[in-house]
Amino acid sequence: MFEKFMESYKKVIFVPIIITIIALALITFVGVDQGIELKGGSTAEVQLTSNISPSALQSQLSDSLNTSDVSVYSNGADSNKVTVDISNGINDTTFTSALGDNGKVASFNAIGPVLSQEAMGQVYWALLFAFIFMAITVFIVFREPVPSVAVILAALCDIVIAIGGMALFKIPLSIASVGALLMLIGYSVDTDILLTTRLLKRHDGTVVKRASDAMETGLTMSISAISAMVVLYIVTAFLIPEASTLTSISSVLILGLCADILTTWCMNLTILRVYLERSK
Numbered sequence: 001m002f003e004k005f006m007e008s009y010k011k012v013i014f015v016p017i018i019i020t021i022i023a024l025a026l027i028t029f030v031g032v033d034q035g036i037e038l039k040g041g042s043t044a045e046v047q048l049t050s051n052i053s054p055s056a057l058q059s060q061l062s063d064s065l066n067t068s069d070v071s072v073y074s075n076g077a078d079s080n081k082v083t084v085d086i087s088n089g090i091n092d093t094t095f096t097s098a099l100g101d102n103g104k105v106a107s108f109n110a111i112g113p114v115l116s117q118e119a120m121g122q123v124y125w126a127l128l129f130a131f132i133f134m135a136i137t138v139f140i141v142f143r144e145p146v147p148s149v150a151v152i153l154a155a156l157c158d159i160v161i162a163i164g165g166m167a168l169f170k171i172p173l174s175i176a177s178v179g180a181l182l183m184l185i186g187y188s189v190d191t192d193i194l195l196t197t198r199l200l201k202r203h204d205g206t207v208v209k210r211a212s213d214a215m216e217t218g219l220t221m222s223i224s225a226i227s228a229m230v231v232l233y234i235v236t237a238f239l240i241p242e243a244s245t246l247t248s249i250s251s252v253l254i255l256g257l258c259a260d261i262l263t264t265w266c267m268n269l270t271i272l273r274v275y276l277e278r279s280k
Contacts, residue, residue, distance in 0.1 A: 010270060010274070012266040012270065013266055013267050013270040013271070015262055015266050016157055016161075016259070016262040016263045016266050016267045017157075017267070019161055019259070019262065020157045020160050020161055020164075022164065023160050023161045023163065023164025023165070023167075024160060024164065025164075026164040026167040026168050027160070027163055027164050027167050030167045030168065031167060032163060032166050032167045032171075032172075032173045033170060033171075033172040033173065034120075034172060034173050034174075035172040035173060035174030035175070035176075035177075036085050036086075036087070036111060036174075037111055037119055037174060037175055038119050038120050038123065038173060038174060038175070039087065040087075040111050041069070041085065041086050041087040041110070041111060042084075042085075042086045042090055042095065042108065042109065042110045042111070043083065043084070043085050043086075043108075043109050043111075044083070044084045044086075044092075044095055044105055044106075044107065044108045044109075045081065045082075045083055045084075045105070045106040045107040045108075046081070046082050046083075046084055046099065046103040046104065046105055046106065047080060047081055047103055047104045047106050048080045048081065048082060048102060048103040049101065049102065049103050049104060050101065050102045050103070052102050054072040054073065054074045054082050055072070057072050057082065057084075057102060057103075058070055058071065058072040058084075060098075060100075060102070061084065061086075061098055061099070064097075064098035064100075065086065065090060065094070065095075065098050067086070067087070069086060069087030070084065070085070070086050070087075071084070071085045071086075072084050073085075073244065081106070082103075083244075090110075091110070092105065092108040092110075095108065119175070123173075123175075123178050126178065126182065127159075127178070127181060127182065130182050130185055131155070131156070131159075131185065134152070134155065134185055134189055135148075135152050138151045138152060138189065138193070141193070142196060142200065144200070146271065146275045147196050147200060147271075147272060147275065150192070150196070150267075150268045150271040150272060150275075151189060151192040151193065151196060151268065153263075153267070153268075153271075154188060154192050154260075154263040154264055154267055154268045155185055155188040155189055155192065155263075157259065157263045157267070158184055158185075158187075158188040158256050158259045158260050158263055159181060159184060159185070159188075159256070161255065161256070161259035161263075162180075162181060162184055162252055162255045162256035162259060163181070165252075165255035165259075166252060166255070169251070169255075171248060171251055171252060172248070174248055176244075176245040176246075176248040176249050177248045177249070177252045179249060180248065180249040180250075180252035180253050180256070181252060181256070183249075183253060184252070184253060184256035184257075184260075187225065187253070187256065187257060187260060188256070188260045188263070188264075190221070191218040191221060191222060191260060191264045192264055192268050194214055194217060194218050194221075195211070195214045195215075195218060195264060195265075195268060195269060195272065196268070196272060198210045198211070198213060198214035199211060199214070199272050199273075199276065200272075200276075207273060207276055211269060211273070215265055215269075218264060218265070219261070219265075222257055222260060222261050225253070225257055226254060226257045226258065229250045229253045229254045229257065230250075230254060232246060232249075232250040233247060233250040233251055233254065236250065
């Protein structure tokens, strides 16, 4: 199978490119939802005092507060406790009045527009600096422009595809998901550096043989990480729904790691092989 893949290696580079273009279209025309901590709003922990369901409570709060930006999440450990996210800025008195006899407010936190804008600015700077320092490190390690640009391009495509997946599956951009994107930069560069080191730094065997060995190791790493994230997502999404932070992190990493398989072994490998053939 690998031999057939290597025979048509110049064609498979279009697969990650097309997916990246689709992801950019999703980001542009669909957009990525922002979490409460980044767009502002209110979050409340409510202890239910009636038999109302989370969906019914969400409908009631939407009508009482005259807004559709209300989300109610159940607490897996305590069926009588829910988390309420409201995008509109309201105070605790208004929320308590809208809640009525259905529950008691255990905690209420409001995030204003100034703090949310400051948080978004920090998110952009964090991603930018992480990417810049990664790029500098890659250039220092390989000291060749084409392989270095290939590694950076693969990492960039991974981030774009992951964000496009967030837009498609309605995964909000939050502090947790931003942390996952930062982790994804490391995961992506890991496999790309493995491939580039095997092809450029080693000279035993043919290019195809070295690429085959690198792919075997890299796919093992990626599949192991994806499997761990899938288990984490299932546990936190269905068994421990209150652990929404881990759910966001695992879902974003699953998208990014799947994208990394395509960008590393369909795009980066193709660029490196063409580069080595032309260098000879």
